[in-house]
Amino acid sequence: ALGPAIVRLQAEEALRDALAEVRRRHAEISALLDAARAVLESREFASAARSIFDTCKELTGATAGYVALLTPDGTGNEVLFLDAGGLPCAVDPSLPMPIRGLRGEAYRTGKPTYDNEFATSEWTKYLPEGHVTLQNALFAPLVVEGKTVGLMGLANKPGGFTDNDARMAAAFAEIALVALLNSRTLEALRESEENFRRTFDQSPIGAAIVSLDQRFVRVNAELCRITGYSAEELTSLEFAAITHPDDREADAEQVQRLQAGETDQYQVDQRCIRKDGRVVWIRLSVRLLREAGGRPLHFLPMMEDITQRMRMERALRKTRDRLEQRVQDRTAELTGANRALLAQIAERKRIEQELLSYQRQLRSLASERLLAEERERRRIAADLHDRIGQTLAVSKIKLGQLLKSASAGDLTQSLSEVRELIDQTVRDTRSLTFDLSPPVLYELGLEAAIEWFGEQLQEQYGIEIVLEDGTEPLRLSDDTGGILFRAVRELLLNVVKHAGAHRARVAVRAAGDEVRITIEDDGVGFDVAEAQARGRETVAFGLFNIRELLDHLGGRLDIESEPGKGTCATLVAPMGRH
Secondary structure (H helix, E strand, O other), rough: HHHHHHHHHHHHHHHHOOOOOOHHHHHHHHHHHHHHHHHHHHOOOHHHHHHHHHHHHHHHEEEEEEEEEEEEOOEEEEEEEEEEEOOOOOOEEEEEEEEOOOHHHHHHHEEEEEEEEEEHHHHHHHHOOOOOOOOOEOOOOOOOOEEEEEEEEOOOOOOOOHHHHHHHHHHHHHHHHHHHHHHHHHHHHHHHHHHHHHHHHHHHOOEEEEEOOOEEEEOOOOHHHHHHOOOHHHHHOHHHHHOHHHHHHHHHHHHHHHHOOOOOOOEEEEEEOOOOEEEEEEEEEEEEEEEEOOOEEEEEEEEEEEEHHHHHHHHHHHHHHHHHHHHHHHHHHHHHHHHHHHHHHHHHHHHHHHHHHHHHHHHHHHHHHHHHHHHHHHHHHHHHHHHHHHHHHHHHHHHHHHHOOOOHHHHHHHHHHHHHHHHHHHHHHHHHHHOOOHHHHHHOOHHHHHHHHHHHHHHHHOOOOEEEOOOOOOOOOOHHHHHHHHHHHHHHHHHHHHHOOOOOEEEEEEEEEEEEHHHEOOOOOOOHHHHHHHHHHHHHHHHHHHHHHHHHHOOOEEEEEEOOOOOOEEEEEEEOOO
């Protein structure tokens, strides 16, 4: 009889345990549903977190606790609220709590943790002065993608916490995390909506939201200013009502392309009809906004009033056209002037070339004249020597014979006087002959002529003149020899008359196909450029004649001189051999 009774008692006890488990499970589910309802009903995380905490505290039997989030710098807990369970607490809950002790373990592991011997554990050393006395404590972390972002703390449960309490606290912490993420998402949405509204309303460009059936849903102040309509008036109109009739067909084609997905947006410059009937130009940009799945939602047109810009562009085009015309006209004028200038330049060059040609001809004629003079001198000198000189010499001989045969005193005296006159005439003729063209130049050569002339100057002026010549006499044409002798003669006369020199050296050398004659003196010297600038007429004209004659031969004259250092003149000319 006892057996069945025991079985019945065991069954009743198991039934009671099962009923208690069901009731516990029901309470847990009911509490979780209440927590989930709090997430749905509360947009603010602090309010939802408090409801979730209160539900969890009641379910687990805890008497105190808090919910905290990680500070932005990741170094502490920022307490949202603190429930001291009626116990005294002198700690300011608004101050961040350092992440350490048992809650530090929860942060580190990302798993719920509890200690029913908290009051006697090492964790108490981390509690600040004035903190609520804790007999036991449980921390459930809020974890996002492996990172702990906050804690739900429970404390002072009579009898201590269980593993089931830790499990339920973790479940409520996950619901709190959902509330946190939901709150942050809603806050981001609110900020995004506020930013969009602010941007939309305050945009310097006209903006609108237009339904798929082409009616205004919302407009901003700038669009009202552009069109002259109020916001209420525009939201009662279709978009085509403000579009110029001539632009409606093209605008409709662009809208069809948007709806067909051929393009994401389009932009055109078109005309807009204001409420007062005036036409304004706008730059219209339209985008079709779609859902994530691609279904069209509405159009977002943006309008910029470009009327003033169009006027300025038209004015600029007119100004540009006028400037281009002026540039073309001016270019044509400049082209004509340039052609005339080029013609003048060409004419001037032609005249310059003619002048240069005339100069060359004149120089050639002058050189030919000087050569002709030299030849004429040589001819006259030859005539004086060969004819008049010989005639005078014969006359002198015959007069001498006549004088020997004369007996009368008066006749003898007269013949002596005539003979003396003939002697003087012979001397004058010989001197004139050498002045015109020394016969020695053509009979013995240039070196002999220079030596003879040096002796004449030395005898007449007392200056020492030394001749240095080569071992072989130069073989020069008559013209070349005559010009070089005349040049040497002119230079030596300049030395005698202007240099104040005591000594002069003349060096005659053959250098290949050229003859080089150097004349150096120990005179006072002079500044060549200054002398030419001042126009020492006699010297300058003599040097000019020398240069012209040498240039005619293909030679040159170089002069080096400095005040107080004497002068060195170098004559260079081609041989011009016979």
